[in-house]
Amino acid sequence: MILVLRKFIILLFLTLPLAITFSEPLKFISARTHPKELTQKLYTSLLSYLSQNIGKKIELVLPRGYLDYINKMRKGNYDITFDGPHFSS
Numbered sequence: 001m002i003l004v005l006r007k008f009i010i011l012l013f014l015t016l017p018l019a020i021t022f023s024e025p026l027k028f029i030s031a032r033t034h035p036k037e038l039t040q041k042l043y044t045s046l047l048s049y050l051s052q053n054i055g056k057k058i059e060l061v062l063p064r065g066y067l068d069y070i071n072k073m074r075k076g077n078y079d080i081t082f083d084g085p086h087f088s089s
Contacts, residue, residue: 025056025057025058025059026056026057026058026059026079026080027058027059027061027077027078027079027080028043028047028058028059028060028061028078028079028080028081028082029060029061029063029069029072029073029077029078029080029081029082030043030081030082030083031063031066031069031083032062032063032064032065032066032069036062039060039062040060040062043060043082044060047060058080061078
């Protein structure tokens with residue numbers, strides 16, 4: 001788990017240099033696999049850590065459901081997507 005998180009953070013820092021220049025908060029999305037409250041609890045510390053290290057506010061976006069998540073992710077509506085490797089190409 002720690003190795004996966006380290007790889008995610010490294011990948012994040014390699015792909016965000018241009019997004020940091022914008023004034024709006026970065027949008028972070030993950031598949032809706034838990035209730036809203038649990039999802040917020042799971043990602044709050046990660047988003048705080050990333051925000052402090054890149055100096056940019058990161059906003060957690062909760063999709064209505066899986067179909068909403070997939071459609072918006074494919075359209076590029078989010079800056080950071082936390083998902084499996086099959087969507088990262």
